[in-house]
Amino acid sequence: MIVPPRRAEGDPERTRECQQALQAEFRALAQRAHGAGWSETEIEQALFRLAVEYIREHQNAEPASAPRKH
Numbered sequence: 268m269i270v271p272p273r274r275a276e277g278d279p280e281r282t283r284e285c286q287q288a289l290q291a292e293f294r295a296l297a298q299r300a301h302g303a304g305w306s307e308t309e310i311e312q313a314l315f316r317l318a319v320e321y322i323r324e325h326q327n328a329e330p331a332s333a334p335r336k337h
Contacts, residue, residue: 270288274281293314300310 269292272281272284272288274284297310297314300313301307305313
């Protein structure tokens with residue numbers, strides 16, 4: 268379960284809080300992939316590439332004048 272944020276947007280600790288909220292689900296996803304037969308290296312590369320793709324998609328979706336949210 269991913270818990271909702273407790274801190275307001277703009278709080279300098281909110282990104283760290285988000286990371287902690289996602290960590291268990293992220294690790295569980297990697298473990299399920301490993302259980303399905305994927306190697307650690309394949310999982311690492313796939314998760315990295317998916318993260319980069321996600322960042323690129325969302326950077327392109329933001330208006331140029333909007334500040335980046337961390």
